[in-house]
Amino acid sequence: MKSAEAVRVVLEALAAAGVPHMVTGGLVSNHYGVARSTKDADIVVQMVPEAFARFAASLPPALSLQAQTSFEMITGSRRHIITVDGSNFQIELFLLGEDAHHQERFRRRGRAQLTELNVEAWIPTAEDMVIQKVRWNRDKDRDDVKNIIGVQGEALDWPYVERWCAAHATTARLAELRAAVPPV
Numbered sequence: 001m002k003s004a005e006a007v008r009v010v011l012e013a014l015a016a017a018g019v020p021h022m023v024t025g026g027l028v029s030n031h032y033g034v035a036r037s038t039k040d041a042d043i044v045v046q047m048v049p050e051a052f053a054r055f056a057a058s059l060p061p062a063l064s065l066q067a068q069t070s071f072e073m074i075t076g077s078r079r080h081i082i083t084v085d086g087s088n089f090q091i092e093l094f095l096l097g098e099d100a101h102h103q104e105r106f107r108r109r110g111r112a113q114l115t116e117l118n119v120e121a122w123i124p125t126a127e128d129m130v131i132q133k134v135r136w137n138r139d140k141d142r143d144d145v146k147n148i149i150g151v152q153g154e155a156l157d158w159p160y161v162e163r164w165c166a167a168h169a170t171t172a173r174l175a176e177l178r179a180a181v182p183p184v
Helices: 003-017 026-032 049-058 100-108 126-136 139-155 158-167 171-179
Strands: 021-024 040-045 063-065 070-072 077-084 090-095 110-114 119-123
Touching (some): 003 021, 003 040, 003 049, 003 063, 003 077, 003 090, 003 119, 026 139, 100 126, 100 158, 126 139, 139 171, 158 171
Parallel strands (some): 021 119, 040 090
Antiparallel strands (some): 021 040, 063 077, 070 077, 077 090
């Protein structure tokens, strides 16, 4: 099973089981910014135990869900990992936590066509992608922020972004990344 097909199967299974979710990470950065390759798919799920059990039971044999959750250090989130047989590609299911911004970005999510996957999916706003990636501050996140800003520019709700960056003490980092993007 190819990676895009595996993600579509997982998204369909989550929806059919009634698990609230949204795609995030590189796939959504590609949607709002400049496309880059990614070796995984990140999906945030709101844990509803009965629905999650239905989801897990519905996965085809080519997709293996690890039995135990793991802790991801950069994001500070608990996650389940789905491996795709015959591939290095993984689908990471991050459990929606209690962090105020995580809750807000999940509430603000909307539907969009992810061309790369040929599927309509729940995704966070461009603003929430910028906020989260400024917060994580890995090299690829910094590049994604610059690409999203470069493509979205003044269409972004800057007061919203700045408010959350102030709450996370990442305002200086945001300013540095914003200054690194040439004006259009």
